[in-house]
Amino acid sequence: MKGTLLGAALSLxxxxxxxxxxxxxxxxxxxMEKEIQELKEKLEAKDGKxxxxxxxxxxxxxxxxxxxxxxxxxxxIINRTRIGGYFDIEYEDYRRQISExxxxxxxxxxxxxxxxRVFFNSEIEYEHAAKELKIEQAYLDFLIDDFINFRAGAxxxxxxxxxxxxxxxxxxxxxxxIAETILVPSTWxxxxxxxxxxxxxxxxxxxxxTYIVNGLTNNFTVKNGSRDARPDLxxxxxxxxxxxxxxxxxxxESALTVGVSAYRGRVDDEPGDDTVxxxxxxxxxAIPMPEAGGWIPGPLELRLEASRxxxxxxxxxxxxxxxxxxxxxxxxxxxxxxxxxxxxxxxGLGFEKxxxxxxxxxxxxxxxxxxxxxxNHQRRLSYGLNFRPIEQVAFKFEYVDEDSDEIFxxxxxxxxxxxxxxxx
Numbered sequence: 001m002k003g004t005l006l007g008a009a010l011s012l013x014x015x016x017x018x019x020x021x022x023x024x025x026x027x028x029x030x031x032m033e034k035e036i037q038e039l040k041e042k043l044e045a046k047d048g049k050x051x052x053x054x055x056x057x058x059x060x061x062x063x064x065x066x067x068x069x070x071x072x073x074x075x076x077i078i079n080r081t082r083i084g085g086y087f088d089i090e091y092e093d094y095r096r097q098i099s100e101x102x103x104x105x106x107x108x109x110x111x112x113x114x115x116x117r118v119f120f121n122s123e124i125e126y127e128h129a130a131k132e133l134k135i136e137q138a139y140l141d142f143l144i145d146d147f148i149n150f151r152a153g154a155x156x157x158x159x160x161x162x163x164x165x166x167x168x169x170x171x172x173x174x175x176x177x178i179a180e181t182i183l184v185p186s187t188w189x190x191x192x193x194x195x196x197x198x199x200x201x202x203x204x205x206x207x208x209x210t211y212i213v214n215g216l217t218n219n220f221t222v223k224n225g226s227r228d229a230r231p232d233l234x235x236x237x238x239x240x241x242x243x244x245x246x247x248x249x250x251x252x253e254s255a256l257t258v259g260v261s262a263y264r265g266r267v268d269d270e271p272g273d274d275t276v277x278x279x280x281x282x283x284x285x286a287i288p289m290p291e292a293g294g295w296i297p298g299p300l301e302l303r304l305e306a307s308r309x310x311x312x313x314x315x316x317x318x319x320x321x322x323x324x325x326x327x328x329x330x331x332x333x334x335x336x337x338x339x340x341x342x343x344x345x346x347x348g349l350g351f352e353k354x355x356x357x358x359x360x361x362x363x364x365x366x367x368x369x370x371x372x373x374x375x376n377h378q379r380r381l382s383y384g385l386n387f388r389p390i391e392q393v394a395f396k397f398e399y400v401d402e403d404s405d406e407i408f409x410x411x412x413x414x415x416x417x418x419x420x421x422x423x424x
Contacts, residue, residue: 081112085123086423088168094400094415103129104419105168107136117143125187135233137189145197151211152193154233158209158246159261160184160305161282169423172334173384174396175413177363179328182225182378183307184280190214191233192241205250215242215265216276218314220322222369222376223408226278226309228317229267240266255299257284267314274314280307297355298336305330321370328365334358351389359384359398369408376408392423 085107093099106126113119123136139153156164163186166176180186192213199206214236216229231237242265250257263278286299306329316322335358338348348354360383367376384398396419404410 080114081110083108083110084424085109086167086169086421088419088421090174090417090419092174092413092415092417094411094413097411097415106130107167119143135189136187147199148195148197150193151196151209154189154191155194155211155213157188157190157213157244157263158211159188159244159263159278160186160280160307161248161257161259161284161303162186162305163188164246167423168419168421169392169394171421172332172357172359172386172394172396173361173382173398174417174419175380175382175398175400177305177330177332177361178365178378178380179305179307179330179363182227182367183309183326183328183365184278185225185227185230188230189233190231190242203251206247207250208245208247210243210245212241212243213265215240216267217317218267218269218274218322219317220267220276220309220311220314220326221316221318222323222367222372223410225323225326225365225367226276229276237269238266238272239270242266255286255288258282267311272314274312276309276311278307278309280305282306294340295337297338297353300336301332301334303330303332303334323368323370323376326365326367328363330361330363332359332361347387347389354390355388357384357386357388359386367408372407374405376405376410378402378404378410380413394419394421396421 086105087107088103088105090102090104091099092102104127107123108126109121109123111119111121119141120139121141122138125134125136126132127134135154137154137156139151139155142150144150158164160180162171162176162180163184166180166186176186190213192211194209194211196207196209198208214231215238216226217231217237219228220226221228242263244261244263246259246261248257248259259280259282261278261280261282263276265276266273267276268274282305283303285302287302288299289296306327308325308327310325311322313324314322336355337358338353338355342348342354361381363380363382365376365378367378369375380400380402382398382400384396386394386396388394396417398417400413400415400417402413404412406412
């Protein structure tokens with residue numbers, strides 16, 4: 001049986017070989033071409049898949065690179081842009097007035113170095129729990145050299161030192177001096193353009209600012225002086241522009257600063273030539289004090305500022321004659337101390353340089369009253385104490401004794417003011 005099966009298998013193999021040998025050369029060539037074509041198609045399919053894969057990878061890398069570019073651009077913006085500002089809440093309790101809390105200021109500042117020579121700065125002001133929203137400043141600096149640089153936008157008018165450094169966390173008292181509210185109408189912002197810079201005269205650094213701005217209006221009043229004459233930032237009430245300049249000298253490693261400011265401009269609507277002149281002088285002196293066993297963390301500071309305006313005869317918005325002049329000044333003495341035995345108390349624990357400051361401020365203003373039996377006199381004496389656990393946070397308390405001419409609608413401030421101010 002086995003022999004029969006083996007013979008059949010051999011017969012089949014020999015028959016298949018014989019059939020193969022019977023194929024013509026042309027048939028064998030056709031089969032080879034067919035096999036080559038199939039192999040070619042397989043290779044092309046493989047190459048196509050590879051090409052598609054490479055294209056997909058290339059597109060993915062391009063998208064990733066684009067996204068990396070976006071991230072890098074955002075990173076650059078974040079790295080060169082700063083957000084800050086200041087906040088305060090005040091409590092005032094004066095005789096014959098309703099006591100109240102007031103979220104007076106919330107200032108948001110956004111600034112950015114767009115380039116090492118191009119700088120943008122802005123401050124948006126929310127006053128009285130957002131009852132008022134306005135631009136405090138928004139300008140662009142184009143830096144040229146220490147001596148001269150260009151600035152344009154909504155600018156803090158450089159009249160008076162306190163008007164320029166009016167932030168709540170900078171000041172040792174809650175209330176601004178009267179001279180800085182109705183003579184120099186702090187905070188005073190106008191739209192314009194000009195130049196600023198610094199130069200050096202031996203050990204003295206001289207800083208200056210000078211701008212052309214829209215200017216004040218003619219709405220000067222006996223009660224509020226120049227405060228109601230601050231312009232609307234949207235437009236100007238005449239075609240003439242106002243000029244303002246400030247120069248200050250800084251000496252003795254910033255222990256002494258002396259500044260002078262001047263402002264001139266037309267105030268009336270077209271036509272007319274009624275003009276206001278405003279002048280201001282300020283001195284800041286930091287007197288080094290002995291440490292006295294670690295009690296004294298800072299110098300004794302004296303600040304003096306005097307201002308005056310003169311105004312041509314004109315009618316204000318109420319149709320009455322505006323004051324022809326106003327003058328005033330303030331003097332502030334600040335003494336810094338911190339008892340060493342409080343260092344381990346809750347007032348000092350964890351803080352590097354906590355500081356108490358005793359403050360005494362005298363302030364007086366006189367506004368001309370053309371149609372009254374006497375001019376408007378206002379005087380204020382403030383005694384204050386504040387505590388700063390860190391430099392940019394101040395808890396303030398002050399007693400205010402103010403005398404005013406009530407016939408002009410002034411409200412006497414005789415009582416207490418407390419506040420918390422935070423710079424961030």
